[in-house]
Amino acid sequence: MESTATMAKRGLVMVITGNGKGKTTSAFGQALRAIGQGYRVCMIQFMKGRKYGEVLAAEKYLPNFTYYQFGLDSFVMRDNTAPVDIDLAKLGLEKAKEVINSGEFDMVILDEINVAVDFNLITKAEVLQLVRSKPSDVDIMLTGRYAFEELKELADMVSEVKEIKHHYAAGIKDRAGIEY
Numbered sequence: 001m002e003s004t005a006t007m008a009k010r011g012l013v014m015v016i017t018g019n020g021k022g023k024t025t026s027a028f029g030q031a032l033r034a035i036g037q038g039y040r041v042c043m044i045q046f047m048k049g050r051k052y053g054e055v056l057a058a059e060k061y062l063p064n065f066t067y068y069q070f071g072l073d074s075f076v077m078r079d080n081t082a083p084v085d086i087d088l089a090k091l092g093l094e095k096a097k098e099v100i101n102s103g104e105f106d107m108v109i110l111d112e113i114n115v116a117v118d119f120n121l122i123t124k125a126e127v128l129q130l131v132r133s134k135p136s137d138v139d140i141m142l143t144g145r146y147a148f149e150e151l152k153e154l155a156d157m158v159s160e161v162k163e164i165k166h167h168y169a170a171g172i173k174d175r176a177g178i179e180y
Contacts, residue, residue: 015114016143019162027143042065042109043109044111045069047070085119090121106138107141109140128150131154
């Protein structure tokens with residue numbers, strides 16, 4: 001059994017998954033909370049290439065926040081992935097390894113990595129290896145729909161965001177400040 005002092009320093013593995021809206025937003029909230037406590041946070045976004053509102057705000061207001069995007073400003077098609085999508089995801093995974101092991105960050109958020117695995121851009125084995133080999137004091141958060149069972153079993157915390165109702169179903173378009 002780990003001592004209380006050891007457990008206090010133990011980096012957590014957190015997963016936010018599910019089909020509801022708010023997984024990335026939750027991760028940004030976690031980053032904000034961590035930065036408020038003096039943490040240095042890095043977010044690596046898979047399959048995203050646009051500066052969404054939260055990224056713009058982080059650039060402007062969060063000096064201890066670093067982010068990298070590994071995606072195009074377009075949707076990736078699950079059954080018709082382009083070679084560039086695979087290349088970018090693999091680059092993102094390499095950057096994640098570098099950042100997690102750099103000693104520069106207390107928390108690393110791997111945004112949409114679960115979707116990258118589900119779309120076969122990177123493998124489950126690569127993600128599990130990354131998580132298992134992380135330094136013991138680094139917190140890691142993995143977001144995106146379709147978190148796979150082995151990852152959920154390995155994680156210290158798993159939250160599922162469940163869609164009950166979404167304004168898209170009523171024909172309301174996406175808009176700045178809500179979806180991006």
